[in-house]
Amino acid sequence: MSFVLDGVGLTHANGFTALSDISFSAGQGERIALIGPSGAGKTSLLSVLGTAHRASCGHVRLLENDLARPSTAGLRALRSRIGTVYQAAPIPGRQRAVTAVLAGRLGQWPRWKALLSLLYPLDLPGAQAALARVDLADKLFSRCDQLSGGQLQRVGIARVLYQQPDLILADEPVSALDPTLADAAIRLLVSAASERQATLVASLHAVDLALTHFSRIVGVKAGRIVFDLPSSAVTPAQLQQLYAGEDMHAGAQADGTTAEGMATGSTNYCCC
Template identity: 65%
Template sequence: MSVSLNGVGLTHANGQVALSGIDLQVSSGERVAIIGPSGAGKTSLLRLLASNLRPTAGQVSLLEQQPWQLSARQRQHLRARIGLIHQAPPLPPRQRVVTAVLAGKLGQWSLVKSLLNLLHPVDMSGAAAALARLDLADKLFERCDQLSGGQLQRVGIARVLYQAPELILADEPVSAMDPVLAGHTLSVLNEEASRRGMTLLASLHAVDLALTHFPRVIGVREGRIVFDQPPATISPAQLDALYANEQLQVLPAPESTTQASVQIPRC
């Protein structure tokens, strides 16, 4: 089991309740999309799964380990088995793309190898292969500050693919891309995760992308899971209730989901 949450709650220091009563089981190799309105708790859930936030209630198990019962060093080793894809990847502006991608394995390399990599890329072919999967092979030696937002997001994804973690947590990984590129990028990410047996959880604001690309979709609202099911069984009424009080746009449902029209939030 990659992820196991039982009765998990998260209350911030200011008293704001971010998550409440979360029960979630995700098996190794599963691919799951998390959807919900702004402020629903999607990012808090992913940060908790990354062991960046400590729950205030319940039990968390990641990759068969309970992170908050480990020492700081052991928890760091656990985090090296988890790949994080950020909405705005934290890449130094003057860093070369090849170095940014190879940094995916810094947690696995020795200190000497990591330092050598800063002087000269130690696995140029590996970085190039990861970038090629995302149509960025020609950006290998570009500086990060010369890339668009969508290109930076794809570099962040390439970095995690190069890392080859057991668990991938992606927070709005395609938000800066146009719909066609976003769909293609999610296809690549899902294909790679499936081929390598990696578990993937991704929060997405674009509901149509979640329904099209993921075999399991979780709806989150006000810090609680309101549904957890295959996309073909999610009804327009469920989506209406999930996004109640948000401005909605009616778009046709993807062919892989119900034939009724689906409510998609405006981005």
């Protein structure tokens, strides 16, 4: 198994409960899309899988590691096997794209090599190959504060491709991309995961991308899992119920669809 969450809850220090009674597992190599309204808990769920947050209750087993009492060294080794694509890539503006991409393997390299690579890029061909896969080979030495939001998001994807992790987590990985680039980026993540038999879990607002590219859809709302189904089994009625109460008007205007289209089963919409 890639991971097992059993009765997991997450309550923050301020008392807000982000997740409640989450039981969720995946075999190695699965492709899973998390969908649901804003504030549903999708990012919180990814943060537990990525070990950024420790579950307040329940049991988590991740890449054959029990997270009940992880050691510092064990947690560091585990994190090196997990690659995360963020909605807003946490990359310093003054850093060059090549350094940002090579940072994907800092957790796998010995300390001396990791520090040296921050000063002088040690694998230029590897970084350039990863950037080429997201059509940014010409930006190898560009400073990240000179890149657009969409380009920076693609640098984040290239970093995970270079890392070659066993578990890929993607939190709204294409939010800054136009529809054509978004589709290409999701195809690339799916392809990269398949090449290594890595598990891919992505949080997506664009339901059409989720249904098209992912074999399993998990609907999340109010910190709980509402449904967990093969993509072919998800119905328009279930989507309507999942997004009930969301303001669909702005999203419909953005991509030229309507809420009525959603009800009739059209998948050309984005629930934001």
